[in-house]
Amino acid sequence: MTKTIAIIGSGFSSLAASCYLAQQGHKVTVYEKNETIGGRARQLKQEGFTFDMGPSWYWMPDVFERFFNDFDKKSADYYELIKLNPAYRVYFGVNDFVSIFDNLEEIKTTFESIEKGSGKKLENFINQAKSNYDVAIKDLVYRPGVSPLELITPETALKLNQFFGTVSNDIRKKFKNQRLIQILEFPVLFLGAKPTKTPSFYNFMNYADFGLGTWHPKTGMFDVVRGMEKLATELGVTIKTNSVIEKIIVEQKTATAIVIEGKVIKADIILSGADYHHSETLLDAEHRNYSEKYWDSRVFAPSSLLFYVGFDKKIENISHHALFFDVDFDQHASDIYDKPKWPEAPLFYANFPSKTDTTAAPDGMESGFFLIPLAPGIEDSEELREEYFDKIITRFEELTQQKIKNNIIFKKSFCKNDFVADYNAYKGNAYGMANTLLQTAFLRPKLKSKKVKNLYFTGQLTVPGPGVPPALISGKLVAELIKKSIRTQ
Structure with missing residues (x-):
């Protein structure tokens, strides 16, 4: 039976869900509040x-392939991928960095050169991480988070102890060198929690890093958004931008319509891929799944201070992706999670896409993206943004031994207030809700409303969690729940 489905938001999860729902034969329309699609994965041209x-990180290419394969397509039908080598560099001091190459053998050699005996230990650690990856990504994360029984399989029974240890403890038992520890702890930061709070099972992120590698769509991550948009429209999905949702109408405990600029738009099913907390504010209080107290009690992944910077020259001594762990x-982790405040000496990440993609900057120039992780809900002002930009650029110049401040010809910042204004992000979070033990699988906000019929949610605040690959999976999971619900009506 064909249904009219309204989807709120056009991020990865919404676009994925739109494709699956259109494939099922439904009439699907995506409504995006901003001028362009992509949600947090929008593109800026200036x-x-x-x-x-x-x-900006393309990890877990198998998840993207699985998505396109579901439509008898492949990612190469929509965009070209380049494997980065080095995948990234981690800076610890002046011209002092560790390069992570595109294959495990070279990475083992690098580890061995830093700590004797660590090469073999790394191989064993990555084998364990791969085993976890095979269980998690090929099976567990494709469960809808409806019941705790979803987690009970013969494979997970063998790994039960890994849900009670932590990634940090596991790494520190095997490696003593602080640099290697930080490199191995880095990938779980994508899950939005400290390594000391992230269950051991999530070391599968290390396999995603060292085992599968770091890739780059030829002209940026927006290639993926464009590819998904093309697939969606090929399947019959309609996408409307500049469409701010003012309310979700509920009649007799059933979602029946959305309101845009005072106009009531009827729908048989409403799916929100917008911020979950914001989506519920579009409902009258009695129809909401979760209270303000609930949201305030959750552990949220960080917000971020971002800078998009154009330079009138090429930047030297730098790779496409670079992490600055010289402090x-x-x-810094404590300043995000324990006692939230602006960090005195922030770690930061820099990304120079024009090192790989010549279209990202004019000839002889460079485009740079800088990110400082921050506590969600933190104070945000132009003065603070400028103070911290100066901090990181000064360090960048010192660490890479070059002057670049006077070569900046374009700069735009984006921080907590912008995450709230552009994405309605709760407390201005950038990555959603952290994947801690008590916020995993069935313990995350539900894909299906418990109080309102025909109302669903998708995205990084629900199952399976933060990150682009999980967002694609979230879209698939909610589409399957909707399909199941329609069958039983």
């Missing part, structure tokens, strides 16, 4: 420079 505004890693 003065000849091109920037991905949000996600106290644990202190």
Whole structure:
């Protein structure tokens, strides 16, 4: 039976869900509040420079392939991938960095050169991480989070103890060198929690890193958004931008319509891929799944201070992706999670897409993306943004031994207030809700409303969690729940 489905938001989860629902034969319309699609993965073009505004790491290529394969397609039908080598560099001091190459053998050699005996230990650690990856990504994360019984399989029974240890403890038992520890702890930061709070099972992120590699769509992550948009429209999906949802109408405990600029738009099913907390504010209080107290009690992944910067020259001594760990890693983490405040000495990440993609900057120039992780809900002002930009650029110049401040010809910042204004992000979070033990699988906000019939949710605040690959999976999971619900009506 064909249904009319209204989807709120056009991020990865919404676009994925739209494709699956259209494939099922439904009439699907996506409504996006901003001028362009993609949600946090929008693109910024300014003065000849091109920037991905949000996600910039293409990990877990198998998840993207699985998505396109579901439509008898492959990613190559929509965009070209380049494997980065080095995948990234981690800077610890002046011209002092560790390069992570595109294959495990070279990475083992690098580890061995830093800590004797660590090469073999790394191989064993990655084998365990691969085993976890095979269980998690090929099976567990494709469960809808409806029941705790979803987690009970012969494979997970063998790994039960890994849900009670932590990634940090596991790494520190095997490796003593602080640099290697920080490199191995880095990938779980994508899950939005400290390594000391992330269950051991999630070391599968290390396999995603060292085992599967870091890729780059030829002209940026927005290639993926464009590819998904093309697939969606091929399947018959309609996408409307500049469409701010003012209310979700509920009649007799059933979602029946959305309101845009005072106009009531009827729908048989409503699916929100917008911020979950914001989506519920579009409902009258009695129809909401979760209270303000509930949201305030959740552990949220960080917000971020971002800078999109255009330089009038090429930047030297730098790779496409670079992490700057020349300050106290644990202190910055504490400033995010334990006692939220602006960090005195922030770690930061820099991304120079024009190192790989010549269209990202004019000839002889460079486009740069800088990110400082921050506590959600933190104070945000132009003065603070400028103070911290100066901090990281000064360090960048020192660490890479070059002057670049006077070569900046374009700069735009984006921080907590912008996450709230552009994405209605709860407390201005950038990555959603952290994947801690008590916020995993069935313990996350539900894909299906418990109080309102025909109302569903998708995205990084629900199952399976933060990150681009999980967003694609979330879209599939909610589409399957909708299909099941329609069958039983």
